Amino acid sequence: MDVHVRDLRYFAAVAEELSFTRAAERLYVSQPALSKQIRALERQLGFPLFERRPREIALTPQGAALLPAARELAAGWAEAVRAARTAGPAESLAVGMQTAVGRELQRKVLARFRERGWRISLRLVNWEDPTAGLAGGGADAAFCWLPVPGVGAELTAKVLVREERWVALPRGHRFADRAEVAFAELLDEPFVALPRSAGPLRDFWLGTAEREGREPVVALEASSPEEVFEAVGAGLGVVLLAEGNARLYPRPDVVSVPVRGLAPSELALVWRADDDRREVAEFTAAFREAAGPAGGGDRHGGRAGQRTRQGT
Amino acid sequence: MDVHVRDLRYFAAVAEELSFTRAAERLYVSQPALSKQIRALERQLGFPLFERRPREIALTPQGAALLPAARELAAGWAEAVRAARTAGPAESLAVGMQTAVGRELQRKVLARFRERGWRISLRLVNWEDPTAGLAGGGADAAFCWLPVPGVGAELTAKVLVREERWVALPRGHRFADRAEVAFAELLDEPFVALPRSAGPLRDFWLGTAEREGREPVVALEASSPEEVFEAVGAGLGVVLLAEGNARLYPRPDVVSVPVRGLAPSELALVWRADDDRREVAEFTAAFREAAGPAGGGDRHGGRAGQRTRQGT
DNA sequence: TACGGCTATAACCGGTGGCTATGGACGTCC
DNA sequence: GGACGTCCATAGCCACCGGTTATAGCCGTA
Secondary structure (H helix, E strand, O other): OOOEHHHHHHHHHHHHHOOHHHHHHHHOOOHHHHHHHHHHHHHHHOOOOEEEEOOEEEEOHHHHHHHHHHHHHHHHHHHHHHHHHHOOOOOEEEEEEOOOOOOHHHHHHHHHHHHOOOEEEEEEOOOOOOOOOOOOOOOOEEEEEOOOOOEOOOEEEEEEEEEOEEEEEEOOOOOOOOOOEEHHHHOOOEEEEOOHHHOHHHHHHHOHHHHOOOOOEEEEEOOOHHHHHHHHHOOOOEEEEEHHHHHHOOOOOEEEEEEEOOOOEEEEEEEEOOOOOHHHHHHHHHHHHHHOOOOOOOOOOOOOOOOOOOOO | OOOEHHHHHHHHHHHHHOOHHHHHHHHOOOHHHHHHHHHHHHHHHOOOOEEEEOOEEEEOHHHHHHHHHHHHHHHHHHHHHHHHHHOOOOOEEEEEEOOOOOOHHHHHHHHHHHHOOOEEEEEEOOOOOOOOOOOOOOOOEEEEEOOOOOEOOOEEEEEEEEEOEEEEEEOOOOOOOOOOEEHHHHOOOEEEEOOHHHOHHHHHHHOHHHHOOOOOEEEEEOOOHHHHHHHHHOOOOEEEEEHHHHHHOOOOOEEEEEEEOOOOEEEEEEEEOOOOOHHHHHHHHHHHHHHOOOOOOOOOOOOOOOOOOOOO
């Protein structure tokens, strides 16, 4: 019947939450989108999956019968993809990363493994997937900014770098010449946000936790660094970013300034907790020792206080 | 990894044929579409599935490892859907049909089962699916025009009605007043065709087998009866149709005439050969006895020779 | 060398999956 | 009892995707 596996995930989520609204939140999609997809699935199947009663919903007998298969098939496929990857050349790893390119620590370790003949394929994954391909079997390890959903459960994370959050501003901005900014001063600024599907990361880079309930002003959403800087450079909004990334992406029309009053950001190496292949163990161990016990000295010199100016 | 099951079917087909061109034919899609989908799948997975060599292609080790899982996901889902349907109310059947509405035989038998309290849900399925939902678990039985791919193997068919093929013409057409037409006279007429994805049915209703290699002129494709008659009525082309359907769809601007020199069309009840549920057995048995041993006396009186005129 | 078979690319187009905004039906709370 | 809150469905909109045809490029063969 040519179903999309995504719809199976949706189905399972609604069945677990027994609520479209809650399931939609968990899946990082809007409630109408979820509603529509489930209805389409029911229509395709020819029988209802849920009984919509006021105040609550319940699985129909058919839905209950189908649920285990849906879960199992989705999980089985992800597992098969991982297994298939190991059928490729030995000592090869797929490493996902979401823009965390360029930090010294990673470069060195990756280079070392490459020299030893490993085939490390770096897969640049966009922000739609907060686990950078780990959940779906698309990667064996990933450099992710925390928080990542699933860490502590099916995923294990090792913090590599802890960096202050800075803010990127258009050149002419009234804070562009400041040595630093208090986050409280930014509360009413229009922000460039990650897409909703980025999950908790979106909130993190909007500083939601530090806003004490005040809604952020989202000027627009962007799903790649280029888009973000384009938007900031054009004066459409400002954006938080890790100190290291402020250096990494020099752009003519963008200025970055440290922000006081924000918890630091953490770049971590993440892998599947139940993945016991030698390659993964060796790879992650290399980082664990390089980063030290406490998890991540700052490899980038100059902490907050000295600011960089980018542009001509 | 949120794959679409259709892509897995595509993957399996290419793996079996070891040729994009042949697989595309088998799947009733164009070769570029298949090529693109496979590439997209490989890109999503992060590893190649096929090794493209000049003159032939081969599975990569990863592809070979993934193939069984792909097959299993596709088959497993269809099976789970069928199983789930049986979890619904007992003595209920999903019956697919592709425009074969209205023939006496079916109406009577369906009514009889309905009176006995069975829940027969008729699912009108479009022509894109030549098995009317049987293959994907969307239906337990279906009224189909032969040929249906899979009959003789995983599907069993019982011919219910054998009807001459007529041709529907726009009112002003030069054959519109004829008592009958030889198919040879129609060879150069522009035809309204079923979509390519309809599979063998497309060829059957274009009369390809009786053309002796002469390519049909396809004026346009239509994927519903309404579209077909709209097109014919507008004079865009002509179309073959079963004698019964010529009566069933009276349209002001369309005239139907018998055609000599064409094998008759056969409307069949089709079900899964391995489906041994009591409901299916009882349902199909009712038709088998009603239609008689040889498979389908013509239930519609008036055979070719007496023609109907439709319209004002 | 020309041709034929096969795959990849380009350009285009409709349907689908996502979003926001809003409606409607219940419970709940003042 | 009425206002509100909550939850699901609907409407309208837009971007992307999966399909198409046409064509280019590559290779083996006649």
